[in-house]
Amino acid sequence: MDNYLKATAFFDYDKPEVKDWINQQLEGVQNDPVEQAKALYLAVRDSVHYNPYVFQTDPRTLSASYALESRESYCIPKAVLLGAAARAIGIPSRLGLADVRNHLSSPKLIEWLQSDIFRMHGFIELYLNGRWVKATPAFNRQLCDMMKVEPLEFDGVTDSVFQEFTEDGQAHMEYINDHGVFDDVPFDFIVDGVRAAYGHLFTGEGQPAQVKSSLEQDLSGR
Numbered sequence: 001m002d003n004y005l006k007a008t009a010f011f012d013y014d015k016p017e018v019k020d021w022i023n024q025q026l027e028g029v030q031n032d033p034v035e036q037a038k039a040l041y042l043a044v045r046d047s048v049h050y051n052p053y054v055f056q057t058d059p060r061t062l063s064a065s066y067a068l069e070s071r072e073s074y075c076i077p078k079a080v081l082l083g084a085a086a087r088a089i090g091i092p093s094r095l096g097l098a099d100v101r102n103h104l105s106s107p108k109l110i111e112w113l114q115s116d117i118f119r120m121h122g123f124i125e126l127y128l129n130g131r132w133v134k135a136t137p138a139f140n141r142q143l144c145d146m147m148k149v150e151p152l153e154f155d156g157v158t159d160s161v162f163q164e165f166t167e168d169g170q171a172h173m174e175y176i177n178d179h180g181v182f183d184d185v186p187f188d189f190i191v192d193g194v195r196a197a198y199g200h201l202f203t204g205e206g207q208p209a210q211v212k213s214s215l216e217q218d219l220s221g222r
Helices: 016-025 033-047 064-070 075-088 107-113 141-147 187-197 215-220
Strands: 093-102 117-128 131-135 173-182
Touching: 016 033, 016 064, 016 075, 033 075, 033 117, 033 141, 064 075, 075 093, 075 117, 107 215, 117 173, 117 187, 141 215
Parallel strands: none
Antiparallel strands: 093 117, 093 173, 117 131
C-alpha cells in the first residue's frame, strides 16, 4: 500500500503550491477521510476545467501541480490531482485507465479525433473504508450544464463513473476497454496509446499539434 501513498513526479503533493491548495480546500471540512475526499473531489472537478485539446507529450503536463497551475486539463491530470491530494492526507490512491465511447461530444472534437472513442480515459481509485472506490472528476459543472448532463457526484462510498445517459435519456458514455490500475502515471504507455489511436494529430517531430480551443467553446459556438 506504500506505493499508493508516496509522492512522485506526477503525484507531486510535496510541492508547496499543491500543499497550500489542499489545505485551502480542507478548511472547515470535518476531519474524516470520506468527507475530505468528497471536498477534494468537488474542488478538482470544478476548479480545473476539462479540455481535451491541451494534451501534450511533456511529462510535466500530466502532473498534479501542472493541472493546478493551468486550471484546464483533461481526465488523466485531473484524476492525478485528486489522487495526489488524497495521498497527501493519508488516503491511498491509484490511477485507472480505460477507453470510452463518447456518444455526446462536439462535432469539432469528433472531427479532430476522427473517432468517437476516447483512448486512455483516466479516473482515480481511492482506498476508503477498507475498499477501493472509483472517482471521476473530469467534467466540471459548467461543462455538464452545457451538455445537459448532471454533474457527476462522489459520496466516497460508491463508485463514481461517467454517466451512461444524459438528462433526456440519450446515450452518453460507454466503457469499452479497461487498461487496469497503476500506482503512478504510466507515461510511455499513455503516449503510445494516444499516438496509436490518433496518429494524425502528431507532427513529423512526434509532438501533438496544438489547438487553441476547448470543449466549452465548441458547445457555445465560439
